[in-house]
Amino acid sequence: MPKLCDRCRVGGCLLDYLGTACQQARERECPDVQPNRAELIANMSVDQMATEMVGAIIYDLCEDGVPSKESIKHWLESEPAEDEILMAGFSW
Numbered sequence: 001m002p003k004l005c006d007r008c009r010v011g012g013c014l015l016d017y018l019g020t021a022c023q024q025a026r027e028r029e030c031p032d033v034q035p036n037r038a039e040l041i042a043n044m045s046v047d048q049m050a051t052e053m054v055g056a057i058i059y060d061l062c063e064d065g066v067p068s069k070e071s072i073k074h075w076l077e078s079e080p081a082e083d084e085i086l087m088a089g090f091s092w
Contacts, residue, residue, distance in 0.1 A: 008033045018043045038076040
């Protein structure tokens with residue numbers, strides 16, 4: 001999957017990747033372009049990962065047993081729902 005910046009249609013953008021200005025520009029210019037889980041996770045601090053990811057990973061991926069590599073890859077590349085607990089500190 002292409003990186004968020006490659007999917008975004010904000011022309012000539014030099015904004016901080018996934019920062020506040022980036023988010024505001026996307027909301028204004030292309031609200032349909034949202035970061036996927038992998039992008040959000042890559043932008044998290046270790047503390048955020050420890051507090052926000054464990055529940056989501058267990059809930060989303062492990063309800064039917066140990067997930068396959070393909071299942072994990074699909075989960076990381078998909079966009080979370082707006083009301084999803086994972087990344088609750090981030091706004092879309």
